[in-house]
Amino acid sequence: MQFNEFNLTPQLTVNIAACGYQTPSPIQEQAIPVALTGRDLLGLAQTGTGKTAAFLLPLLHHLLAGQRGNKPRALIIAPTRELAEQIHADIGKLGKNTGLRSVSVYGGVGKFGQVRAFRSGVDIVVACPGRLLDHLREKAVSLAGITHLVLDEADHMFDMGFLPTIRQILRQLPKERQTMLFSATMPQELRRLAEEVLCEPTTVQVANSVPTATIAHVLFPVEQPHKAAALKAIMQANKMTAALIFTRTKHKARHLATQLSKAGYSATSLQGNLSQSQRQTAMNGFREGRFKIMVATDIAARGIDVSSISHVINYDVPDSVEAYIHRTGRTGRAAKNGTAFTLAGQEDKPMISRIEKTLGKPMRRENVAIDQSVADSLPAAPAPQRQRPRQPRMGAARR
Numbered sequence: 001m002q003f004n005e006f007n008l009t010p011q012l013t014v015n016i017a018a019c020g021y022q023t024p025s026p027i028q029e030q031a032i033p034v035a036l037t038g039r040d041l042l043g044l045a046q047t048g049t050g051k052t053a054a055f056l057l058p059l060l061h062h063l064l065a066g067q068r069g070n071k072p073r074a075l076i077i078a079p080t081r082e083l084a085e086q087i088h089a090d091i092g093k094l095g096k097n098t099g100l101r102s103v104s105v106y107g108g109v110g111k112f113g114q115v116r117a118f119r120s121g122v123d124i125v126v127a128c129p130g131r132l133l134d135h136l137r138e139k140a141v142s143l144a145g146i147t148h149l150v151l152d153e154a155d156h157m158f159d160m161g162f163l164p165t166i167r168q169i170l171r172q173l174p175k176e177r178q179t180m181l182f183s184a185t186m187p188q189e190l191r192r193l194a195e196e197v198l199c200e201p202t203t204v205q206v207a208n209s210v211p212t213a214t215i216a217h218v219l220f221p222v223e224q225p226h227k228a229a230a231l232k233a234i235m236q237a238n239k240m241t242a243a244l245i246f247t248r249t250k251h252k253a254r255h256l257a258t259q260l261s262k263a264g265y266s267a268t269s270l271q272g273n274l275s276q277s278q279r280q281t282a283m284n285g286f287r288e289g290r291f292k293i294m295v296a297t298d299i300a301a302r303g304i305d306v307s308s309i310s311h312v313i314n315y316d317v318p319d320s321v322e323a324y325i326h327r328t329g330r331t332g333r334a335a336k337n338g339t340a341f342t343l344a345g346q347e348d349k350p351m352i353s354r355i356e357k358t359l360g361k362p363m364r365r366e367n368v369a370i371d372q373s374v375a376d377s378l379p380a381a382p383a384p385q386r387q388r389p390r391q392p393r394m395g396a397a398r399r
């Protein structure tokens, strides 16, 4: 299928080509024709599938066909500032030379710039729930003219406790509108929200809960006290252009990034405690290649859109299969090959077998030789009390 078969406004087709997209991704192939008819849509797709353009293209097409005014006509709600910024940036590219104006709205930065944008008139508001509700309470913006609503990464919004805020926002929207809800997973609570907000939706789904086929999944059996040394050995043995490393806690993310920097790697970290400008510096540095390594927690990493991530490394095994899929979905985006490395100890066995069940095959086992002098120069983060240091299980096949 080709993009021109959608009969989008010509400028959009020009912009698609300028973005370098040659053919629609599977979610785009399924979602765009439905959304163009104006029907509500439930999109089950993880990040990296091209879901942003899947909702933006029909949205922009509708707005261009509609009547322009000064009130926002489209609202896109996203869980994190990074994702909101990313969507806003994608609107800039896909909506280039159309005259459509968008603003991104989130907390941690001053309100004034956002209020000024509302006053000067915008067509699209891309917002995180909390700050948008603040603006609504202060009557800085009216949502009475909204004809299109998108809820992006709805499962993350649910995880982050945003559902009550979203329900408050929804009360201020006209009932007559098109709504699209995108989510990688559909827990029960979210299904209820979907039933409330969507009117006779069409469901489109791609590779539900199955990571992108372009990712190689590799497992290194290594126990917690040896992980820092193992990580360094893995990094030395593999050419990594941009690596995203996941840890379980913010403290560990910061600690590991500092250790790696001291060991001579260009590493930074993204964790919840950073100010907005620190987050931006870390994100930009990683996107522009000044930092080759980003260490992050699951929450902090949401919304990272660096399409050239070569490796995702699970320094700590995630606590759910969904989290594994989200993490590894950061690499291998849009037909690029990516590699996911997981450092797993004995205690991670049950989670690894659940992940492998979803993958439909075992991860490839690889061994890592740990050099004790490296281990000494790169001390591991303090191990939890209950864990006794074990000998490295190098070469041991699991299961």
Ligand code: AMP
Pocket (backbone or CB within 6 Å): 020, 021, 022, 023, 024, 025, 028, 046, 047, 048, 049, 050, 051, 052, 053, 305, 307, 333, 334
């Ligand atoms: P998303 O799932 O929306 O985060 O998109 C993942 C990445 O794929 C982004 O870097 C997009 O710019 C890129 N992308 C989206 N659609 C296409 C397409 N049809 N062809 C190639 N790349 C795409």
